Amino acid sequence: MKPMPWNTPADRRTLLRTAAALPAAAVMAGGALEGTAAAADAPGLPDFAPVPAAATGPELNDSGYFVGRIHGNLHWVTDGFYQAMFLSTREGVVLVDAPPTIGHNLLRAIAEVTQANGRPATVTHLVYSHSHADHAGASSILGKDVVRIGHAECRRLLLRADDPNRPAPTVTFEDRYTLQVGGETLELAYHGPNHAPDNIFVHAPEHRTLMVVDILYPGWVPFKNLAVSQDIPAWIRAQDIAMGYPWRTLVGGHLGRLGVRADGDLQRAYIADLEASTRASMNLDPTPYFDTYGPQGNSWAIFKTYLDAVAVQAAAPVAAKYTGVLAAADVFTLDNAAALVESFRIDAGLLGPFSTRP
Structure with a gap:
């Protein structure tokens, strides 16, 4: 796979700090709508890849x-x-x-x-x-x-x-x-x-x-x-x-x-790639999130921005790999990564920075 543009620690940190400041869905979708009127008028709606x-x-x-x-x-x-x-x-x-x-x-x-x-x-x-x-x-x-x-x-x-x-x-x-x-x-x-x-x-x-x-x-x-x-x-x-x-x-x-059966094989490959990327992303450095929101006593802000950033990092290479292969890979891969992050934390015990303190 072609290296992603955020493979260096500095670039990745910039991306993740930007992601932390936004709702996770907005990072890949290009911004969130602001109510019914915006949806009806359709300004700023994101562009997605064509359906294969x-x-x-x-x-x-x-x-x-x-x-x-x-x-x-x-x-x-x-x-x-x-x-x-x-x-x-x-x-x-x-x-x-x-x-x-x-x-x-x-x-x-x-x-x-x-x-x-x-x-x-x-x-x-x-x-x-x-x-x-x-x-x-x-x-x-x-x-x-x-x-x-x-x-x-x-x-x-x-x-x-x-x-x-x-x-x-x-x-x-x-x-x-x-x-x-x-x-x-x-x-x-x-x-x-x-x-x-x-x-x-x-x-x-x-x-x-x-x-x-x-x-x-x-x-x-x-x-x-x-x-x-x-x-x-x-x-x-x-x-x-x-x-x-x-x-x-x-x-x-x-x-x-x-x-057909090839469809099942392809989805399982997508899920396997998403699992691997999510596991790797759960080692993300939590320091900026604790440093920013810890002094404010805003525990939920720490969780939200950190977990959103993990999902962004996990989703990006998988969405890139499957766009044009599976329809809507650029639409729902971020949401799917976020669900997998929570499942890994709660079901598999991969707690990352929220694990038992040494």
Whole structure:
């Protein structure tokens, strides 16, 4: 890799002191917005690298969605932001997830497919990948008679949420569940918490397809803060679990295209590079931060500016390496590094200058 311009101690110290004076997100994004008016007028919005052609999916129709066959009676639908998957069976349709951004286009996509193959268009079963509203929030449009299936923790979380748009599943499982409807089969499995406490793996073995949401992002870097995951070490392990399945096609739940196995390998390489860079950056000299804010008694300022600067240093070479390779490497790598910094501190015990005093 080409040496970065801040590889000398003096240059790096200048960069980090500058970063310490700004919110971390502003360092790579080119400045923060100052309210709704600024966003609406769009002055000073940052420029980002073009999205690589390999990251884009099929064009949407005039209604704003695309529906396509994965294999046999297994299909997927996307609006370019979110994805769902469905099986057309002799007895009705099994739908996996109901993202609200797709909304009623789910029903239009299903009708389009079932009219073509002469199968029933009624959704009889809905599988929740997990309880989050951005993937389950259109569940209510399916009515009360659909059989909703999810992990036991999904039921607990949705009962607590008491959201009429996300009725709790009535069929639950702890470890594994085989769903057989109209000659079609889905294998549901829970491998522990990762992105969410209830996130499951949905495998269609006959179709060599795996749907696992918010774990792998084909063609893109993960969403901010490592997919806003609640258990970062488990989220990283979940990538390996996903790659352990014998799938050919991945439905990742986000963005505009399906995944292939090379996408999983590429994301794991990105995460490995980010882990290595973050570990190295956690040796950053804390002296300027303690010298500046310690006399003021502002402990939070010490933490914020130091941790922000560590994230900036960790993210920079990784963002440079993957820009043009993975879409949005320059958008979310800083946020992902910041999440990894906190996980290393709290989960792995890499406390840096905040460790046990000698």
